[in-house]
Amino acid sequence: xxxxxxxxxxxxxxxxxxxxxxxxxxxxxxxxxxxxxxxxxxxxxxxxxxxxxxxxxxxxxxxxxxxxxxxxxxxxxxxxxxxxxxxxxxxxxxxxxxxxxxxxxxxxxxxxxxxxxxxxxxxxxxxxxxxxxxxxxxxxxxxxxxxxxxxxxxxxxxxxxxxxxxxxxxxxxxxxxxxxxxxxxxxxxxxxxxxxxxxxxxxxxxxxxxxxxxxxxxxxxxxxxxxxxxxxxxxxxxxxxxxxxxxxxxxxxxxxxxxxxxxxxxxxxxxxxxxxxxxxxxxxxxxxx
Numbered sequence: 508x509x510x511x512x513x514x515x516x517x518x519x520x521x522x523x524x525x526x527x528x529x530x531x532x533x534x535x536x537x538x539x540x541x542x543x544x545x546x547x548x549x550x551x552x553x554x555x556x557x558x559x560x561x562x563x564x565x566x567x568x569x570x571x572x573x574x575x576x577x578x579x580x581x582x583x584x585x586x587x588x589x590x591x592x593x594x595x596x597x598x599x600x601x602x603x604x605x606x607x608x609x610x611x612x613x614x615x616x617x618x619x620x621x622x623x624x625x626x627x628x629x630x631x632x633x634x635x636x637x638x639x640x641x642x643x644x645x646x647x648x649x650x651x652x653x654x655x656x657x658x659x660x661x662x663x664x665x666x667x668x669x670x671x672x673x674x675x676x677x678x679x680x681x682x683x684x685x686x687x688x689x690x691x692x693x694x695x696x697x698x699x700x701x702x703x704x705x706x707x708x709x710x711x712x713x714x715x716x717x718x719x720x721x722x723x724x725x726x727x728x729x730x731x732x733x734x735x736x737x738x739x740x741x742x743x744x745x746x747x748x749x750x751x752x753x754x755x756x757x758x759x760x761x762x763x764x765x766x767x768x769x770x771x772x773x774x775x776x777x778x779x780x781x782x783x784x785x786x787x788x789x790x791x792x793x794x795x796x
Contacts, residue, residue: 512599513583518576519619520597520714522586527579528572529713536615538573541565594624594700595715606630612733612762618726622696622715625703629664629687630710635792636666636735636763638728638750639673640742647673647742650768652680653789654739659686661793666691666734668727668749669699669709673741682706689734693727694719728753735763737792740783743767745774758782766792 508516519535521527530538541563555577560570590596598604600619604627609617623630635658639651655677658665665681667674669690678688687706692699695718696711703709711717712726728749732738738757743750751774757765758781767778769785779785786792 508597508599509601511601512597513580514577515599515601515619516597517579517583518573520586521717522579522582522714523716524579524582527576529576530573532616532619535619590622590697590715593697593715594703595622595696596624596627597622598627598630598710604628604630606632606734608632608634608734608736609730618712618730620714621710621712623708623710624696624700624715625708626687626705627708629689629706629708632734633663633736634666634689634734635661635663636731636738637673637677638668638731638738638740638743638753639677639768640744640748640750641670641672641674643672643676643742644770646770647768648676650789651676651741654741654792655680655682655686655688656684657789657792658688659684663736664689666731668692668724668731677741678707691727691730691734693723724749725752729756729762732757732765733762738763738765739786739792740765740767740775740778742770742772743774743778745772745777754778754783755781 518530521529545563557570557574560573598621600617637654639647651673655665659681665677665686665688667678667690669692681688689708692709692711696709696715699709732753740750740754743754754765757763765783766786767775767783769775769787
């Protein structure tokens with residue numbers, strides 16, 4: 508890792524430190540902006556200490572917080588070593604292997620750090636994203652499997668949330684057909700790192716040891732939609748759940764072309780009314796790619 512990448516991880520990751528309050532993405536961007544502005548104005552490249560940060564306009568409390576985060580070099584070394592022992596490693600927003608899809612869709616607001624297990628080259632796509640219910644019906648699971656096989660046949664990386672149901676059916680079919688998959692997971696990466704390999708990459712934002720939370724799950728859903736050149740919702744619960752809210756947000760923000768399995772459900776009909784394209788035949792995605 509470069510010095511800049513190390514600083515980014517120190518500032519934006521807890522590193523298992525219960526006392527840490529890592530910077531939010533907005534706070535990190537503000538810090539970068541203030542430093543760059545000072546440099547353009549000819550300010551000397553001072554050591555980052557509390558006095559320097561206060562000259563940049565930070566309160567004493569915020570300056571102390573930033574200095575503390577940057578002081579955790581020994582903790583960072585231990586954290587990275589322990590991550591490597593279970594097959595996990597970081598990719599930062601300035602790493603060459605960071606997903607171009609997220610750079611293009613999120614720009615300056617892209618997440619600062621993902622911890623990954625598996626083949627990082629899979630992050631370059633092209634991607635077909637799939638989202639759907641954990642408790643899916645037989646027709647939905649069959650359609651998910653067709654999507655996985657389509658991704659393999661057309662040379663696209665399948666992106667899922669790494670959950671059961673639709674995610675599992677699509678990813679399993681893709682891998683069995685010789686394709687590759689990326690799972691964006693909202694829980695502890697080290698619990699699943701043993702599943703990673705040359706054709707299966709797992710990514711978790713902010714750390715390799717972070718537990719599931721609803722906000723992490725909601726952010727994970729947004730990454731799935733943002734990475735896809737096409738995104739397919741296979742089954743959703745009308746008006747609730749991560750699959751539904753991720754699809755609605757995609758339609759509102761236009762992250763990627765959204766398709767929905769036309770299963771006649773209220774959720775599918777509502778998504779179509781909001782702009783999703785109904786499909787029953789996965790070959791429609793091959794033609795639209």
